[in-house]
Amino acid sequence: MVTLSARGTNWEVLKPILFQSIGQTLQMVLVTLVVGGFLGLILGVVLYGTRPGNLLENAVVYRILDTLVNIIRPIPFIIFLAAMQPLTIAVVGTSIGTTAAMFPMIIMCTVATSRLVEQNLVPVDAGIIEAARAMGASRLTIIRTVLIPEALAPLILAYAFLFIGVLDMSAMAGYIGGGGLGNFAIAYGYQKFDSVVTWTAVIIMIILVQVVQGIANALAKRILKRQR
Template sequence: MEQDFFGVSGERLLLAGAQTVYMLGWSMLFGAVLGIAIALLLVMTRRGGLTENRVVYSILNFIINVTRSVPFIILLVALIPFTRFVVGTSIGSQAALVPLTIYITPFIARMVESSLLEVKPGVIEAAQAMGATNWQIIRHFLLPEAYPSIVLSLTTSIVGLLGATAMAGYGGGGGVGDLALTYGHQRFNTPLMIFTIVILVIFVQVMQAFGNALSRRLREPK
């Protein structure tokens, strides 16, 4: 006989956890790749950048500001037609990856942009004086100097994304959010609600501690 925890089967709890990890992991990966690329474009094309282009910068800046201004729950609903076009359905953890990625990408882009702008101009000037190309400057000077700050930015992003994955449960994405809504809120199961909150708090604490430790490690002189 299968054992229940807080009125929910152990299998259902594990499934909710796996769905949350799935949504969080893949959307963070896609969002990080796209966000870092956009952040580099913003830094490169901004006024005084290595390849200054005000048109490109203005367009990217506008898109990021617009996307970030839309609450995730509204974005989730608004993107249903696009999500259905991309993955063939608007329900499930796989479908939730589309709005989650679109939600977190501009957030990461803005955070990483700030990290890149923290790099001292003298580092870039020294690289240019040595005859480094723009790609070499990005790869060997700009990114390595900003790694510690980027790690903290990504840590903040993944914590924010966790909240979005919980809200994705309201849109049929499954995971901890769906567990808390269906088996907790709707059934007045307060112990289950508290349990999900505790699990999320522990996860956030672990991720933040790991990010802080890694950033501190990268800042240590070599």
């Protein structure tokens, strides 16, 4: 039987577990960003559009959605995981594992994205939107061809920021057996008093964040140059 201790990290045993954990983290993060990011984009556009004086002005809808977002968004994710357990079991069939972790992650990501999208759409020049309306463009066309393209650069940076938040959520998902680098760091690093394992997970997360942020910065810079 192989034992692990702070005296020596047995990478022969840990290497396949580490690669599996990286895969689980990427799975959780990418699925959450794609699904939650898309739903959050829609919700954010609706939030922006239903604000007073905007394309889809509707005070009742805006107040309901705004209140819902304000209720969910401040909840610490570790508490949100526990609170969502009954609904997660009803939808997914279990509250343990990577799939079970992704369900509350997607909900939280949707809410967080919606607010980021709304905040980045608000500064868009109202004159451009009015010009499009004067030309007879439909609301959907204005949103698709004017509103979102005008805010594309800051939206890309917002999604890069969101990536960090989702990566953080994936780490906390380790507490419910969600797997990933968070679970790897806790189970094989913290609980085994092996700082090498813990810092390996930390460094990999830092590298992931740096890569995504670098790509986002480059894309945003390129888009801003084109808009000028």
